[in-house]
Amino acid sequence: MTGEVRVLVRHVADSAEAIEHAYRTVSEELAGVAGMLGNELLRDVHDDRVFVVLSRWRDLAAFRTWEAGAAHRASTSPLRPFRDRAAARPFEVLHVTAAY
Template structure:
């Protein structure tokens, strides 16, 4: 089965000290509510890494790279996502990845 053409998934890697875990989860929920209805955004998930304490990823799905870029370059992007910025995993070469869906079952 082939994927819908051009769908995009974005992974944002996060890391928090044990005391900050509730703040990560609270920020995720607040941002998700603010992003509800964003054109092109199909949904998102907060994923906890079971092998690394305090490590999380936010996986969002977008209709296309163009839809994501349109939102990313818009004026609301930085303000809306700022509550999670302090938790971005800076130990990685990049705290995020853009992944195009090329196949799925």
């Protein structure tokens, strides 16, 4: 598959300030990663403890290259304590099939 992908990672936090700090730390670490187009921290409007980090990638190959790299785990470690462990799979990798 070619084209952009989105990666969504679900988190749960009692402290918005704590996850926002972790998100900023990770975002600064990832600035300039080849193929990453940007990211956002989203907050659930129904449950203010639930957050989703949405990252945008040039293509699946760029995401997989970064994910397989040695720096991946260290650079995202500040967010790891907030990962939603209750979900069967706390993340999704989605191919953009249409956009308007």
